[in-house]
Amino acid sequence: MPEYVPARGFKEMENLLKLYDTKRCPIYIYFYGEKDKQGRSWCPDCVAAEETIMTAFRSNAPEDCIILVVDVGNREFWMGKENAFRNPPYSVDGIPALLHWKGPERLDGDQLLKKSLLELFFEETDTTRKSNVVTK
Secondary structure (H helix, E strand, O other), X not given: OOEEXXXXXXXXXXXXXXXXXXXXXXXXXXXXXXXXXXXXXXOHHHHHHHHHHHHHHHHHOOOOOEEEEEEOOOHHHHHOOOOHHHOOOOOOOOOOEEEEOOOOOEEEHHHHHOHHHHHHHHHHHHHHHHHHHHHO
């Protein structure tokens, strides 16, 4: 079963990436808007996609992967100019977003509502991983 690791904010995410980067397993980063006390995000697109994304993690993510679940903060921070998530290497312009750390695969916004794209996302990352193992 994938390991889910929560991260609140940019610095915590970067610290966790450094910690987990030494492991030889795929790392996926799922970005979403901060949730309130009732567990509901301020981001309507995040709310709409959450069930589809969580189902895809359970059904399609590799067993040995790490899923970094990143709370990008409140709406005011997200919209601000100081938002470091928008800078490379993450370049997250909209949420929700899902990317394969150190891989080219990524899905953004409405793409995360599509079960077929999520299945393909995990197939692509698994295929890339297997080809890297064979060539090393």
